[in-house]
Amino acid sequence: MQVPAPFEYERATSVEHAIALRTQLGEEARFIAGGHSLLPMMKLRLANPEYLIDINDLDELFYITRADDEIRIGAMTRHRELLDSDLLAEHFPIFRDAEKVIADPVVRNRGTLGGSLCQADPSEDLSAVCTTLDASCVIKSTDGERIVSMQDFHVGPYETAVGDTEMLTEIRIPLKAGGGSAYEKVERRAGDWAVVSSGVAVWMSNGTIDDGRVGLAAVGPNTTSIGPVAEALRGAAPSEEFYEQVGEIAAANCSPQTDQRGTAAYKTHLAKELTRRSLRRAVARAQGQEA
Amino acid sequence: MTTTEPAPDTTEEERPIGFGRLLRKEDPRLIRGMGNFVDDISLDGMLHLAILRSPVAHARIVSIDTSAAEAHPKVVAVITGEDLAAQGLAWMPTLSNDTQAVLATDKVRFQHQEVAFVVAEDRYSARDALELIDVEYDWLDPVVDVRTALDADVPVIRDDLDGKTDNHIFDWETGDEAATNAVFDSADVVVSEEIIYPRVHPAPMETCGCVADVERVSGQLTLWCTSQAPHAHRTVYALVAGLPEHKIRVIAPDIGGGFGNKVPIYPGYVCAIVASLVIGKPVKWMEDRTENLVSTGFARDYVMNADIAATKEGKILAVRTNVLADHGAFNGVAAPTKYPAGFFGVFTGSYDLEAAYAKMTAVYTNKAPGGVAYACSFRITEAVYLVERIVDCLAHELDMDPAELRLKNFIKPDQFPYETKTGWVYDSGDYEPAMRKAMEMAGYDELRREQAEKRERGELMGIGVSFFTEAVGAGPRKDMDILGLGMADGCELRIHPTGKAVVRLSVKTQGQGHETTFAQIVAEEIGIPPEDIEVVHGDTDNTPFGLGTYGSRSTPVSGAAAALVTRKVRDKAQIIASGMLEVSVADLQWDKGAFSVKGDPTKSVTIQDIAMRAHGAGDLPDGLEGGLEAQICYNPENLTYPFGAYICVVDIDPDTAVVKVRRFIAVDDCGTQINPMIIEGQVHGGLADGVGMAMMEMIAFDEDGNCLGGSLMDYLIPTALETPDWETGHTVTPSPHHPIGAKGIGESATVGSPPAVVNAIVDALKPYGIRHADMPLTPSRVWEAMQGNHTPPI
Amino acid sequence: MQVTMTINGQEVSEEIEPRLLLVHFIRDQLGLTGTHWGCDTSNCGTCVVLIDGEPVKSCTQLAAMASGHDITTVEGLEVDGELDPVQEGFMQCHGLQCGFCTPGMMLTARALLNADPDPSEEVIREAISGQICRCTGYSTIVRSIQWAADHETDVSVGSAS
């Protein structure tokens, strides 16, 4: 079997402790959250950190709460909790849609929201979900905390705004009236990474879309939020033709590669089809038509 | 621990003395985590071996620097091909009498080929040390595309073979070419299609591995190994390494699935043996999953051009095929010498044909060797897929219902034994009832009505039919061998004085439940309860010689041996009983478990009484030796030919092309049933394999020969969510030549299900005018087919 | 480094290398070989154990991370000679063939039944979908878990207390 190269292990006892360790140990150190992205990479020796800082004891990072006009989620919240949360399902059904099809139930018991966003795998689902919902990220360091929008957080494949001495601690999602959201994914088999997935969130009033976003996964870099789609959504009246058009805009803005999961043409087609479906459901939900 | 402690819900009829549903004897240890798999073995002083593999598909080795690895504090030895060559051990024979490098000396011929190995004190250190070995390669162009492997300008892969100037391995043909062509020339309808069976992998959940322990003074080698054929392995080691055979003991402990993957001998086993020999300590080698998928016995990889000829009324006249077979860098196929293409000759299927002809060309490519594994019954999987797919193409062309077309062309019951146009003699069969039963279970007509309605609405629903005839139980030893060893099986039965028994088999379970089934065979024949019968297997020191478990041969061959050896013991018991009851042998009748005097049932002796007498001090009939035991070696007179009718129902999302297998109905006929529970389990597993191969499994390569299927993230195996709740049924047509009428069942479903699934998907796509699409039918490949893009997978 | 954890109700304290994977700690260091290993990419689930009552792929956790936690392996399912209904169900319904995936499947089943005593077939299939069985085709595993659900006793191994 494949095994990681040697490293030193430290268990952080608080966020401050974790950040202090990270600052002290420098760029050779990594946090380990669920470990379900990092350990497979270490076994393949694609990642060879010299220190691992275990942040699983940081109880202060496991939560999903409502605070005035936003939902706050601790970075260590596991997939399983995101799936089970009724609070999230009520306001952002896209989470439950997505979590049902992220990895498998056993992986979901360990993998975390923070780990997913920090891994920034181009096929990873939660970056698209969070970007679509206009979330922002709380990043802490010894200098204090800064808040970065998801758009700025997600720099590119495997790259985020989190610096070597920083830690992602929280994700904040604004609560706005008239919202609806949905997620659609096609996978070759349960537990597989997406062939393509598409998330949509809209905010509506009087039958019109005031604001909306679309984020795709597995169709190339920088698709967690597609600008032209957001523009098209603004002020639009939903209709089947319109869903089709939005799907086409989404497809036009991605650059998938042919691989074992599918041909570029198929993925482009899925980008369109899944966006259309997500949008249709998101609108229905915004109008209270679907649980 | 006895296995048949009545569990709360077990009824009496579920504890048969003989055939019937019986809980498995192997389960009590396995459900407690007390199995003993190779990687569970830990010996004092045991070292760990890890193999360095080639990163490229084709390259000359310029140099290997092992010094840094040797300097690692926990490393005991680093061995390269050159070191092995010095001992004459750098090459070994394959199961088809080709040669294969144990460690590469001259060049590497496939990506992940074995180049060197490290032996270290623990497995983590052995892995670390691999990173410290520096190999310089001089890259060569790889031969990846099987279709161009014989072109004049491609590199010669096997330049190690004297005088080799191309990548050709063998040509093989069967049937009458001229007669077949004549039928084709005058047929009303001819349909042709290129049908591809991509490279797939058995991927048992336990990878391959071994622990080798050479005792320094006596030279005794004990090898615990994931082997489906321990006796054959031992003999090969004796022949290759020159080790005396009586000093080799191969033990196959619990095995975590085989499916053919654990038939061949892999370089890793040889490396572990050499390491233990050289170092004088036990050495363990366990593959990681990548090694398993990229270097050990793959399956299939056939490009088949198929033609079928028929009358316009749908009478099938002939089938013809031309096959290009990719065998990888070494010809590692486990095929009998006379049958380099295995039993592919049964591509004539279950139909009464006028003529048939197949031609095959096998070539080397820069890919992993192997070629016969994965529940294939020696290439029957490919043969059945070919005929069941091309029959569906014909149905498409004739616009006939595929079930009707099959029913019209079946070999009739009175034609058995039936000799096919390629010379195979089907022992028994009654195909129509099996087909009708499957159709009834499925509600076939209702499904077709539903499909018609759905098509009106633009919904895609498909109903796939396949009907297969398998040829299993290799084989008559005059025709069938592995490396010259005849495919017969020994069996030994000993009844202890108190009437308990031990039966020793040459075959080996990898999950099929031999410890239960074989106890039942003996129980059926001699009336001793199965819980009183110990089944010993998987240990060459403690079992008679035989060729092992693969190709569904355990029940047809070893099962027959078990029945016959028991009858031999029973015959002796009858003589002893005649003495005990003071009547002649002819006056005794057998009621499972006891002999009684005909006409006076009160006068009887049980088998337990007889066993005690056989070992006791009392008199035995004149000339009879004491004891109650026997041994035989069973040489089957023919193969057995199980068959089955499968129906698969799928729904396809027309917009995403995602396929959902809604239902799967399987009616199997494996002759006499020993344990229906186990039979059902064998069928279920094979059906899941079929869904996997049809829809997701494939070992793919890029144009440089890099393997793209090297992990379970890339090589997909179905989960509980892709597989339906299987609906199974059976008919019983005993084999006339098998002592209990049983046929094999281990591979039926793996053979029969892929065409049913593919036929269902293609049927669903009929509104798109599609007649054929190649596996694996992933959503992308289905969608591309719907767009009219036919892209072969290889 | 030193790790201390509870395994099947017993506290163990061992010196380990930080990089030791939990699956190897359990198998090689503690000799509890009922937990299996089958892949390098966290896909197969033959290594599943319960950590604080939840199924986890032990090949994708460090032993170091498990320190301070409560682990249940297949060896812990049988309590005082009483088989867990899940174990009994697997025997009764032919839920295993080679038995390699079985320990992981049974532990996931146990955790499922602790949370949902009467799961539907769909729920069962979903629960075991991160684990591969190459032998059974899953139907009999589903039946085994249903059997266990119908025969639950007050045994409730591994439920987080």
Ligand SMILES: Cc1cc2nc3c(=O)[nH]c(=O)nc-3n(C[C@H](O)[C@H](O)[C@H](O)COP(=O)(O)OP(=O)(O)OC[C@H]3O[C@@H](n4cnc5c(N)ncnc54)[C@H](O)[C@@H]3O)c2cc1C
């Ligand atoms: C079999 C399998 C299938 C999967 N399928 C999917 C899928 O379909 N879709 C999907 O989206 N994901 C999938 N995943 C990934 C899964 O969701 C992972 O759990 C997730 O990507 C990473 O979460 P983690 O907590 O395990 O992160 P870890 O592996 O612990 O960490 C990942 C990276 O993030 C860093 N990190 C973690 N937390 C922080 C923090 N708070 N601050 C700063 N840096 C941090 C780590 O240092 C590391 O570099 C799959 C994983 C597996 C094993």
Ligand code: FES
């Ligand atoms: S060993 Fe395969 S998931 Fe853990």
Ligand code: FES
């Ligand atoms: S029983 Fe063999 S893998 Fe499941």
